[in-house]
Structures are given as structure tokens and as C-alpha cells.
Amino acid sequence: MWEWITSNAAVMQAIIALVTAGVWITYLHVFVESLRRQRRSEILITMGGGRGLGSRVLVSNLGLEPIYILDVMLTLCSDAGERIVSVADRTELDPSRDDDGPGRATLQGPLKSGDYVETGTVDTLLDRAARTLGKGREDGELSRIEITIAAVTAAASGIVAARRVFNVRHRDEGTALQPRTIYAEQIRDRRGRRRIEDQLLKML
Known part of the structure; x- marks a missing residue:
């Protein structure tokens, strides 16, 4: 041996x-x-309080790194096309009030790991979009809405983003939103992140 x-x-x-x-x-x-x-971002977009226009939209950071929300974009889809609008600013608040500080006036800001922020109800988001577009709401023409969160994190170079798509159902008892997916889509590929950056530049 x-x-x-x-x-x-x-x-x-x-x-x-x-x-x-x-x-x-x-x-x-x-x-x-x-x-x-550990360094990968994970942004959740969920709805609470039903599926109607009065339901509240919550944005949660499930990544291990804190993020800074740059913008909240609402895409309105109808037979006439798509319109992308920033709804990060709480335009429904009175800017002259002292208690409406910068932390309340906008959704832009840091979000720690495990924290969440309420963006407002779907109804409120549609109102903000209408004010930005300078026209009345056209809920009856909507077929789909998309909520996109654009953020940055110290763990990644460039934009991190997530998107969730909701089909709009018009019923006798009112308008309802049906999510297409269980979770928000994480936009990690270079092409998708570049598209988000281009949209942000157009809204400057």
C-alpha cells in the first residue's frame, strides 16, 4: 500500500x-x-384598504441597504396613449402651513431598511397627476396605471427602481384596480434603469 x-x-x-x-x-x-x-435593492409597492381608488399605496424598502427615493412616477395608460407624471410632491398640502414641513411636502427622501412610506391613496395620486398635467381627471378612459419608484443607494451605482402595474376595472359599484403581479417588478437591468433615468431627465 x-x-x-x-x-x-x-x-x-x-x-x-x-x-x-x-x-x-x-x-x-x-x-x-x-x-x-445583501447589496441588492428590494422595493415593494403594495396597496392597503381594498382595491378601489381610496386604497392606500405603500412603498417599502426590504433591501439591507437604505435607499433615497428620487421620484414616484405614475403612468396613465388609455387608448389615447401613455402619460408619465411625477407624483412625488404632495401638492394637495397647503405650502403656507408651518406644520407641513419638507418631510411632508414631498415623498423624496431616505428610507431605511425595513421602513415604509405612504404615498397617498390612488385617488390622491390621480389628483396630483391631473394638477401637473393641467387638465381634469379622465378615470373612465384609463385601462392601466403603473407606479414606478426611482431611488439611489450607496450599494449600487446609478438608479435602482421598481414598478407595479395595475389593470383598471370599471364596474357599476366603482373603479377597481387589479394588480398584474404579486410583487413589484425590480428594474435591475441596464436598459431598464437607463429608461428610468431618461424619464427623470424629461421631467426636470
């Missing part, structure tokens, strides 16, 4: 080296993936 080991020492050393390298490569892969998951 010892003679066999001695005569095949070079082969055994090569096998041991390969196994060791494989173990380290696997460990490195697991470590990199774990680090990537």
Missing part, C-alpha cells in the same frame, strides 16, 4: 490540489452571491 502511494504521489497531489481548488471556488461563489444579495 505504501509503495503504491509512493509511486502515485504526484497523481494524488494533483487530485488533492484539484479538490482543494474546487472547494475554494465553491466557497468563493457562495460568498459572492451572498454579498450580492
Whole structure:
């Protein structure tokens, strides 16, 4: 046995080296993936209080890193086309009131890990969009609305974003929103993030 080991020492050393390298490569892969998951943003967009226009839209940060919300964009889709409007500013508040400080006047600002912010009801978001567009609301023509959150984080270079799409159902008892997906779509690819950046530039 010892003679066999001695005569095949070079082969055994090569096998041991390969196994060791494989173990380290696997460990490195697991470590990199774990680090990537920790630094990855995860923004949730949910609705509370029903599915009507009075339901409240909540934005939650489930990532391990804090984010800074740059903008909240509302896309109004109808047969006439799409209109993208910023609804980050709470234009329904009275700017002359002292208690309506900068933290209340806008949705822009930092959001810690595990925290959430209420953007307002769907009704309020539609009102903000109408004021920005300078025209009356056209709820009856809407077929779909999209809520997009654009943010930045220290863990990533460039924009991080999430979007959730809702189909608009017009019923006798009122307008209802039906989400297309269970969770918000995380926009991580370069093309999608570039599109968000272009939309933000157009709204400057």
C-alpha cells in the first residue's frame, strides 16, 4: 500500500490540489452571491384598504441597504396613449402651513431598511397627476396605471427602481384596480434603469 502511494504521489497531489481548488471556488461563489444579495435593492409597492381608488399605496424598502427615493412616477395608460407624471410632491398640502414641513411636502427622501412610506391613496395620486398635467381627471378612459419608484443607494451605482402595474376595472359599484403581479417588478437591468433615468431627465 505504501509503495503504491509512493509511486502515485504526484497523481494524488494533483487530485488533492484539484479538490482543494474546487472547494475554494465553491466557497468563493457562495460568498459572492451572498454579498450580492445583501447589496441588492428590494422595493415593494403594495396597496392597503381594498382595491378601489381610496386604497392606500405603500412603498417599502426590504433591501439591507437604505435607499433615497428620487421620484414616484405614475403612468396613465388609455387608448389615447401613455402619460408619465411625477407624483412625488404632495401638492394637495397647503405650502403656507408651518406644520407641513419638507418631510411632508414631498415623498423624496431616505428610507431605511425595513421602513415604509405612504404615498397617498390612488385617488390622491390621480389628483396630483391631473394638477401637473393641467387638465381634469379622465378615470373612465384609463385601462392601466403603473407606479414606478426611482431611488439611489450607496450599494449600487446609478438608479435602482421598481414598478407595479395595475389593470383598471370599471364596474357599476366603482373603479377597481387589479394588480398584474404579486410583487413589484425590480428594474435591475441596464436598459431598464437607463429608461428610468431618461424619464427623470424629461421631467426636470
